[in-house]
Amino acid sequence: MATKLHPGESIGAAITGIYETHLPVRDLRRSVAFYRDQLGLEFAKDFSERRGAFFWVGTKAEGMLGLWETGTAPLQMKLHFAFRAPAATIVSSCETLRAAGIQPLGFNGEPIVEPVVLGWVPAISVYFKDPDGHNLEMLSTLDDAPDAEFGVGPYSSWVIKRG
Incomplete structure (x- = not known):
């Protein structure tokens, strides 16, 4: 409707x-x-x-x-967009991407072994590139309160901080 x-x-x-x-x-x-x-x-x-x-x-x-x-x-021209995905999918995405021959990347383009959290949103995220170098992302917002001081960091650090 x-x-x-x-x-x-x-x-x-x-x-x-x-x-x-x-x-x-x-x-x-x-x-x-x-x-x-x-x-x-x-x-x-x-x-x-x-x-x-x-x-x-x-x-x-x-x-x-x-x-x-x-x-x-x-x-x-290099572009960026984010796919919306469930948080549980993103938690395991680094392994899944590597198995598909895709390098998981962090917020600054560095290789990562686990997703990152963007504290100000907050959202769990993983980046990767397509064959043309477009910056792709899988992202899910988190139900936690925003924490701008966290910045961008590993998901495991976010979980520990939330204790």
Whole structure:
């Protein structure tokens, strides 16, 4: 059922998340293989005549990712977006990503062995790169109170601090 907005209420009040995002890629076939075979997203549709492909992120109702092959110009654009995932999935994600041939990364791009927590949110997170160097993330907000002083640190330190 649609939410009816009241006078003076912003459209933002009805927005619940990001449904669709698009990335430019250098080699569509290579990127399709990464997102399908290594990351495990469900392939949705190929638009080879337009040099594009789509994936479902979660269910068809939850989200979609579009990939668009670009020319071979030397100037490259690197983008970032975060996948929403359950906290339990993110806790085990470093091992899962490594098993898929993907290096898990921390907030500053350093290799990690466990997820990080962004204390100001707070959220548990792990970053990684796609074949074009786009900075991808899996993130889940935590029910704990924000702790800006924590900064960004290992999940195990967050758990110990919460005791």
